[in-house]
Amino acid sequence: MSMANVLLVPYPFQSHINPMLQFAKRLASKGVPAALLVTRFIARTVRFDAGPVRVKSISDGHDEGGLSSAASIDEYVEKLESSGSVSLAALIKEGHFTHVVYDSFMHWVARTARGLGRPAVPFSTQSCAASAVYYYINSGLLDPPPQGDNAGVRSEPFAGLPGLERWEFPSFVFHDAPYPALTAPALAQFADRDVGDWVLVNSFDELEYEVLDGLKRHFKVRAIGTCVPLPAADDSGDVVRFTYGANLLDQEDTCIKWLDAKSSRSVVYVSFGSNASIGAAQMEELARGLLAAGKPFLWVVRAGEEAQLPRHVLDVAATASGDALVVRWSPQLDVLAHRAVGCFVTHCGWNSTLEALGFGVPMVALPLWTDQPINARLIEEAWGAGVRARRRDASAGVFPRGEIEQCVRAVMEDEDGRAASARAARVVLTPGRASDKKLGESLEFACAVMDGGATEAEPSPREAARRWSEAARAAVAPGGSSDQNLEEFVDYLRASAGEK
Structure with a gap:
């Protein structure tokens, strides 16, 4: 046999x-x-x-x-x-x-x-x-x-x-x-x-x-x-560390101690993955937008891109208030699981998207290339778990600082933000259990269809992310x-x- x-x-x-x-x-x-x-x-x-x-x-x-x-x-x-x-x-x-x-x-x-x-x-x-x-x-x-x-x-x-x-x-x-x-x-x-x-x-x-x-x-x-x-669907809330079991880049755990000193949902986490390069112009706009939003932020900047980091960000990170921390790499699962993280500014790589949904962290989407633009579209319009920043030119150019500031504020302050502009064409899926013949098995979706005459309020990105976290854990x-x-x-x- x-x-x-x-x-x-x-x-x-x-x-x-x-x-x-x-x-x-x-x-x-x-x-x-x-x-x-x-x-x-x-x-x-x-x-x-x-x-x-x-x-x-x-x-x-x-x-x-x-x-x-x-x-x-x-x-x-x-x-x-x-x-x-x-x-x-x-x-x-x-x-x-x-x-x-x-x-x-x-x-x-x-x-x-x-x-x-x-x-x-x-x-x-x-x-x-x-x-x-x-x-x-x-x-x-x-x-x-x-x-x-x-x-x-x-x-x-x-x-x-x-x-x-x-x-x-x-x-x-x-x-x-x-x-x-x-x-x-x-x-x-x-x-x-x-x-x-x-x-x-x-x-x-x-x-x-x-x-x-x-x-x-x-x-x-x-x-x-x-x-x-992910934590189990019936997780007790005990503090644990999360890992895939393989890291090709060195991680810095100092950021976890820094997060420990912050209040719940107060920190903006910024990371563009292990391969993406955003360039000096976009880094400048991102830095200005983050500082203008007025929220503490943790920013992952790979060693090869540190030279492009604007000096004023390093100056803020060096102040006694500690409202900014820049690291070369982070234990991302532990960061997203941390109570202090209230928002994830992401390139919308699929792993990062699933990790944010899995840990219930709403996103600000700054997609760059490959599958990221369609993922960002779904994050905002299909799943309601974040907002997309818009470039000056949809197909090129940089995400401007004002747009980044607005999106970060919208998510961190639980406003409808940019997502409201897509309301007429938007369906927010609320996961659950019931009959769905298309799947051939028991699935339930309580759908809030946001059109001009809808009266049911759509969930905030934070609430939508929380619901998707429950659904992700239940699925496995x-x-x-x-x-x-x-x-x-x-x-x-x-x-x-x-x-x-």
Whole structure:
């Protein structure tokens, strides 16, 4: 009798490793042996706390320096495939892996696994909405508005997706996007699946049910998220530390002590993730907006961007009042879980979005590229959990200081803020339980439809974020929607491996 033994292969970036490691831990908790595959450089330089998950490694062609030693990201992507496919094939055979779960951008992993007769299951680390856009465009079912002077022109709503302006489409849709080596894999991320294959997404049914419902007409997609370490649905409120179990960047815990001295919901947390670079002009506008908002703030500025940090921010951080703290990296889950944090100024990367929703922290959205603009649209208009800052030019330029100040004040002071301007087209989803035939299982949504004649008050971003936090925790709890989807996937793994 064979036993399911799963190898999980994330893209070798922090934002891709974290959710797949968390998913591997959940597989292991269901009794399925799981291993996480990283590059040799990452395996050597990162301390993993993977629990029952084994950590394996392969070559990316840059074993000594990783991505930072590559001439460009395009060169790194090419080397990763050419070197990685050889060592991956050997590892699959030696490790007796029965299945491979791979990052949906890494088509060569699927080809390698299937060439050895192993089922390969794509795992999307982006929002289901972004994944759906890529799939529908690549299938010829959806077209973005044409390039040019078309401000305000939106695509037709399609299969649960809202109508989108050109700048709201994921940037890899367009061939002039940065990093050409990533454009084709992004567009074709579900095109090479086998008939009957599963597709896993790091989301949950209650959050993106309409988009999931549309995709289910094309292939077997299941939401198994959020893949964020969250307190249990019946959490006692005891102080705990949260971690994925892998950090590619050094974190500074001094910020937790700084937060401990602040009052509840008084601090604005600012972070743009592990890869984004906002530039000197935007950093200046952001600094001016934060200072004008008059709230204490904790700002994560990576070592490579410190030189662009405006001097006046450092001056404020050095004052006795301690109304600002700048760190190179933070334990983000612990920060978002802290009682002092009242708002998250974010680029809207999918991990950061799910983390904020999971811990019930409302957001100010400053999206930059890739899937971030569509995530920001959903944060404001679909989920009501934050407000979007607007650029002077929707498709370019910087977010101005006045706009940032207004948005921070709106969220921190529990005002409707910018979200009110979208009220006529907005549906705020309040998660719960009841009958929904589209999902084929018991789901309840108490929907407050905000149109001109509506009398029911919409929840503030803070209240909406709190409700989504409850929904996220319920989804992964025993019997929740994502837990049921995971059980179904585990049954498939065991049956296809020949377990009895």
